[in-house]
Amino acid sequence: MRASFSLKRAISWLVLLFFFLFLAYPIIQIILTAFSQTDGESLHIFTKEWGTSFSNSLNYSLAATSCSTILGFFLAYGNNFTRINRRFLKVNESILHFPMLLPTITYGFVLIYAFGKQGLWSKVFQQELFHIYGSIGILLGFIIYTLPPIFILINNSMKYLDTQLFIVSRLMGDSWYRSLYKTILTPLTRVLAVAFLQGFFMSFTDFGIPSAVGGQTPFITTLLYEGFMGTIPNFQFGSLVALTMLLPSIVSILILNHLQKKVVRYERPRQAVIKKNAVRDWCYRVLFLGLSFFILSVFAVLIIIPMVTNWPYELTPTFKNFTRFLQDDSLVQTLKNSLWMALLTAGFGTIIAYLAAILTSRERKLYRVNQLIDSIATITNSIPGMVLGVAYLLLFSGSQLHNTLMILVIVTIVHYFSTPYQMAKEALQKMNLNWENTAKLMGDSWLKTVWRILIPNSKVTIIDIFGYYFFNSMVTISAVIFLTSANTMVITAKLKELQHFGRFNDIFMLSLFLLLINVIMQGLIQLIKRMPASIFSTRQMRRKPKAKITTIHREKA
Numbered sequence: 001m002r003a004s005f006s007l008k009r010a011i012s013w014l015v016l017l018f019f020f021l022f023l024a025y026p027i028i029q030i031i032l033t034a035f036s037q038t039d040g041e042s043l044h045i046f047t048k049e050w051g052t053s054f055s056n057s058l059n060y061s062l063a064a065t066s067c068s069t070i071l072g073f074f075l076a077y078g079n080n081f082t083r084i085n086r087r088f089l090k091v092n093e094s095i096l097h098f099p100m101l102l103p104t105i106t107y108g109f110v111l112i113y114a115f116g117k118q119g120l121w122s123k124v125f126q127q128e129l130f131h132i133y134g135s136i137g138i139l140l141g142f143i144i145y146t147l148p149p150i151f152i153l154i155n156n157s158m159k160y161l162d163t164q165l166f167i168v169s170r171l172m173g174d175s176w177y178r179s180l181y182k183t184i185l186t187p188l189t190r191v192l193a194v195a196f197l198q199g200f201f202m203s204f205t206d207f208g209i210p211s212a213v214g215g216q217t218p219f220i221t222t223l224l225y226e227g228f229m230g231t232i233p234n235f236q237f238g239s240l241v242a243l244t245m246l247l248p249s250i251v252s253i254l255i256l257n258h259l260q261k262k263v264v265r266y267e268r269p270r271q272a273v274i275k276k277n278a279v280r281d282w283c284y285r286v287l288f289l290g291l292s293f294f295i296l297s298v299f300a301v302l303i304i305i306p307m308v309t310n311w312p313y314e315l316t317p318t319f320k321n322f323t324r325f326l327q328d329d330s331l332v333q334t335l336k337n338s339l340w341m342a343l344l345t346a347g348f349g350t351i352i353a354y355l356a357a358i359l360t361s362r363e364r365k366l367y368r369v370n371q372l373i374d375s376i377a378t379i380t381n382s383i384p385g386m387v388l389g390v391a392y393l394l395l396f397s398g399s400q401l402h403n404t405l406m407i408l409v410i411v412t413i414v415h416y417f418s419t420p421y422q423m424a425k426e427a428l429q430k431m432n433l434n435w436e437n438t439a440k441l442m443g444d445s446w447l448k449t450v451w452r453i454l455i456p457n458s459k460v461t462i463i464d465i466f467g468y469y470f471f472n473s474m475v476t477i478s479a480v481i482f483l484t485s486a487n488t489m490v491i492t493a494k495l496k497e498l499q500h501f502g503r504f505n506d507i508f509m510l511s512l513f514l515l516l517i518n519v520i521m522q523g524l525i526q527l528i529k530r531m532p533a534s535i536f537s538t539r540q541m542r543r544k545p546k547a548k549i550t551t552i553h554r555e556k557a
Contacts, residue, residue, distance in 0.1 A: 015373055023380065023383075034243050057204050072155075073154055079155055084281050092289070101519065103492045104206050107208065108209050109504065110298055112213060115128070133215035137213030141213060144295070206478065220241065253382055328506070356421055360377075381419060385411075386482075392483055393483060467522070476492060481493055
């Protein structure tokens, strides 16, 4: 018992040390660099350039996220409160999730090749439909980027609403709008706010879309990139910009803490029978089909461009681009680096997030060190990836971690830690707290209890965490753009380099291979999730009879 107690405390301190070294200490380094000197000239440059960039990022993010939240709500409503065929909805939902498998910088390139002067649809309609560089391109890119996660959040919460309250409200004489507000919008207030804030941060801190289609419009992320990677780097200027990117993070944390009081709970949610309404269902069919067609039409160029000799001048079908790509050692090495980075991040990230969740959710008495871990884990998503990248660049430059694949793995683990941690924590909190006591009575150590009981009963969650880390590692650009080198170049950073040289065929080829890797991994994850815990449990039962007690099926949790 003492051994397990000391082991858990040791793991707690190791997790806390990890966050101190790779989160708190780098942020402190940014602060020290930002205020190392305060000459008037640097502050003048800061206030002039920063004001325009910050306002552009703020305005475009608010506009795009507002559109995404409204559209996401209507899509979720159509997915849950219509009588449209489930298979039709499932196909369109899969298409809506498609952009999440690609980096944001690719969004900008496909928008250019879809709607630019020489774009696919400009050729089809024989005119440029709109000017893709600037406001329209940025807004379209941000909406495509933020709509899938916003829709997922709202759709998942809408499934748990007590829809019979809507019927009760109508029977009480309320109008349709009042019933909608009281029984659907009000319970979803917190979720809508969380979805909006997440979409806002995604677009406010994104570097890929502004760098691809921003044109001459300055953004806070492009300003930060120029401060550190421009012709004449200015680390103090860049550090000041990085600190100001934390301002919305502070506001969002305050808002989320306030919204914790707005949670609506049902004793037993009931689902009402949806009335037939042909007009409503056809309107939502048109909405789903229109959105799916738009997404497919935008990303169609990702497959078409590499298949022709030289777009748009020589449209002969060819596979030479694939051959040329596979013969380029630097591009193939980039693919390998990205795959290794994603696998290492998913592996180590899953272990750290799961252990941290066990320490903060499976103890009846939460020690102060575990409380501190829980507090830190909830704010990691609020720190922009570019800020972390800058902090690591300042702190670890010249160290043994500098220009290694491991620094990319660490920064990605820290950047995306909050969501996997919360996923694991929610799964573990739903399990019976007496399982550990029962295992102790059976003579099992704490590690055996984790291995034989907790892991089998949270297998699906662990797989989801692994997938979350893997996919985000493959598509992230903001956190790694400052930390890659020639030997550790990953796909998203390579796309930025290829843009500088105008090698768009290679850009699409890399993006296509990245998409293929993500699709294969998604298929493998779904296959593993369908491999039931019963297989593992059956083996344990045959090997050891007492596994009936120590191994508990997930369905019983």
